[in-house]
Amino acid sequence: MEYIIEVENLKKTFGELKAVDGVSFTVKKGESFGLLGPNGAGKTTTIRMIYGFSPMTSGSLKVFGLDITDQWRDIKSRIGVCQQENSLDPDLTVQQNLEVFARYFDIQSTSAKKRTNTLLKFISLEHRRNEKVTDLSGGLMRRLVLARALINNPDLLILDEPTTGLDPQSRHQVWEKLEELKSRGLTILLTTHYMEEAARLCDRLVIVDHGKILVEGKPAELVKRYVGREVIEVTEPPDELLEWVQAQNLEHENLNHRLIIYCKEENDLFHTITQNYCTGGCDLRLATLEDVFLKLTGRDLRE
Amino acid sequence: MIAINISGRFIKVWQRNFTVYRKIWKINFLPPILEPLFYLFAFGAGLGALVGSIFYKGSAVSYIGYIAPALISINMMYNSFFENTYSSFVRMYYQKTFDAMLATPLSIEDIITGEIVWGATKSVIATAIMLFMISFFGIIQLPDALLLLPIAFIGGMAFGSVGMFFTAIMPSIDSFNLPVFLFITPMFLFSGTFFPLENLPSWAQKAAQILPLTHLVNMCRAISLGYIKPELLFDLLYLIVFCCIFFPLALIRMHRRLIK
Numbered sequence: 060m061e062y063i064i065e066v067e068n069l070k071k072t073f074g075e076l077k078a079v080d081g082v083s084f085t086v087k088k089g090e091s092f093g094l095l096g097p098n099g100a101g102k103t104t105t106i107r108m109i110y111g112f113s114p115m116t117s118g119s120l121k122v123f124g125l126d127i128t129d130q131w132r133d134i135k136s137r138i139g140v141c142q143q144e145n146s147l148d149p150d151l152t153v154q155q156n157l158e159v160f161a162r163y164f165d166i167q168s169t170s171a172k173k174r175t176n177t178l179l180k181f182i183s184l185e186h187r188r189n190e191k192v193t194d195l196s197g198g199l200m201r202r203l204v205l206a207r208a209l210i211n212n213p214d215l216l217i218l219d220e221p222t223t224g225l226d227p228q229s230r231h232q233v234w235e236k237l238e239e240l241k242s243r244g245l246t247i248l249l250t251t252h253y254m255e256e257a258a259r260l261c262d263r264l265v266i267v268d269h270g271k272i273l274v275e276g277k278p279a280e281l282v283k284r285y286v287g288r289e290v291i292e293v294t295e296p297p298d299e300l301l302e303w304v305q306a307q308n309l310e311h312e313n314l315n316h317r318l319i320i321y322c323k324e325e326n327d328l329f330h331t332i333t334q335n336y337c338t339g340g341c342d343l344r345l346a347t348l349e350d351v352f353l354k355l356t357g358r359d360l361r362e
Numbered sequence: 363m364i365a366i367n368i369s370g371r372f373i374k375v376w377q378r379n380f381t382v383y384r385k386i387w388k389i390n391f392l393p394p395i396l397e398p399l400f401y402l403f404a405f406g407a408g409l410g411a412l413v414g415s416i417f418y419k420g421s422a423v424s425y426i427g428y429i430a431p432a433l434i435s436i437n438m439m440y441n442s443f444f445e446n447t448y449s450s451f452v453r454m455y456y457q458k459t460f461d462a463m464l465a466t467p468l469s470i471e472d473i474i475t476g477e478i479v480w481g482a483t484k485s486v487i488a489t490a491i492m493l494f495m496i497s498f499f500g501i502i503q504l505p506d507a508l509l510l511l512p513i514a515f516i517g518g519m520a521f522g523s524v525g526m527f528f529t530a531i532m533p534s535i536d537s538f539n540l541p542v543f544l545f546i547t548p549m550f551l552f553s554g555t556f557f558p559l560e561n562l563p564s565w566a567q568k569a570a571q572i573l574p575l576t577h578l579v580n581m582c583r584a585i586s587l588g589y590i591k592p593e594l595l596f597d598l599l600y601l602i603v604f605c606c607i608f609f610p611l612a613l614i615r616m617h618r619r620l621i622k
Contacts (some may be wrong), residue, residue, distance in 0.1 A: 071381070073523075073622070110465055111464075112461075112464050112465065112621075113621065114621065132369075132467045132469075134468040135465070135466060135467045138465075142458075142461060142462065142465060144458055144461070145463035146457075146458035146459065146460055147462075148378075148457065148462070149457055150382040150457070151381065151382065152445075155381065159377075159381055160462075160466070161379050162374045162377055162378070163371070163463060163467065163468050164466055164467060165371070165374075165467070207462075208465075211466075230459050241409035298596055328454035331512050
């Protein structure tokens with residue numbers, strides 16, 4: 060098995076704060092791997108160590124089988140990174156952003172030009188190549204950041220919250236592009252806190268919180284393992300229902316004005332509840348990754 | 363550790379800045395073209411009429427001939443210092459240009475080296491344009507004065523390095539007022555720029571010897587007026603030492619600021 064990323068007992072401390080506290084995982088070639096977690100969970104810190112931006116405090120970190128501590132330049136030349144913050148060069152045009160970035164990778168100017176054209180076509184921005192990047196919308200900028208990350212034809216694409224702050228249209232466009240790259244066999248590592256994004260793009264993922272990995276698995280498996288098939292949500296649940304749920308020993312979460320019941324097996328629980336306890340405000344829906352996420356990381360606000 | 367991380371790739375950062383510079387070269391060329399004209403007109407025609415000539419190394423020199431090399435020196439300082447303070451700070455802090463570069467094979471040391479070398483390059487470009495303009499006045503010795511071009515690079519490296527050091531430690535862009543007011547402005551006035559240092563009290567003359575601009579002015583003036591002497595190597599050495607102190611300091615502090 061060829062591993063693109065091998066992370067073992069990775070730690071990063073900032074003074075007292077343990078931002079990443081003993082994380083281990085591997086990413087195989089061609090795999091799309093997600094790091095999920097609430098804000099401040101240590102996702103960005105982890106990937107920053109992987110792309111050689113931050114030095115690790117301890118642990119072992121190999122990318123393409125190379126050690127990050129002494130072969131970071133070789134590693135970085137084969138990675139493409141979309142950082143969370145917009146770091147496009149506002150002093151340059153759309154096209155120049157790609158061509159100037161190509162220089163940082165020692166790409167010759169003729170092949171840089173060719174590559175720039177291909178990428179501008181890929182993100183459908185050819186007609187705006189001579190505009191300033193500051194004139195682009197948020198969605199277009201993100202597509203350009205993606206194109207820029209692909210300028211060196213990377214063997215690994217790292218995306219830090221690729222669609223945060225985008226409108227649904229732009230988000231779906233970015234997803235389509237990423238799916239296209241995925242189907243070409245590109246290895247992708249991404250962080251996100253959009254569960255829909257993770258479920259759609261990730262072959263495998265880990266949920267991290269407080270610098271530690273809580274679970275690892277395929278999205279569908281995690282849903283099945285931790286939540287089940289379906290979820291019943293009851294708004295303003297009557298006390299009798301709460302008592303009954305407790306008596307039946309059903310897996311549930313009581314949020315005071317809202318009761319969430321997890322259904323692991325196929326049964327007529329929903330039928331029973333609606334007939335006996337609820338007049339309204341009772342919904343049955345499929346379990347999602349978001350249920351897993353909230354169940355494992357809690358519902359408290361972060362930061 | 364820091365020395366190991368500097369590679370020839372720093373030139374890519376230089377190229378990036380050059381690409382941006384070329385886009386608006388007409389605007390960039392304007393200050394070094396107009397500034398000497400303004401100054402020479404104000405000081406030469408206005409003040410020079412009052413001052414008359416100044417005794418320099420035993421012979422009388424017109425006032426504009428006396429200050430022209432100082433104006434060039436000041437511009438060497440300004441171009442690199444301001445490039446590596448305000449402009450570099452904008453790229454680092456607001457535009458996240460360095461963050462983007464750090465996701466490529468560039469190291470932070472490559473980036474900072476490229477920025478400082480670029481600042482020095484701007485000093486050279488400004489010097490070349492000013493020399494060209496001033497040459498029409500017949501007040502500098504050519505081709506001797508062409509030596510000012512390599513000197514502009516060394517001076518640019520020195521002032522760019524100290525500028526970058528400030529960029530690494532400044533919390534915000536407004537903080538630059540402090541080094542500008544306490545470091546740049548006194549040099550502008552008291553480095554033998556507009557009047558001979560001998561006119562100052564002796565303690566001030568000694569203090570002026572600490573200022574790097576004093577040495578840059580001394581060297582540029584001697585060369586421009588045709589007094590190329592071995593003593594000038596001392597001034598050159600001073601600037602090189604100054605650069606050798608602040609260049610690594612800038613790298614260390616920038617590393618500490620950005621690599622977390």
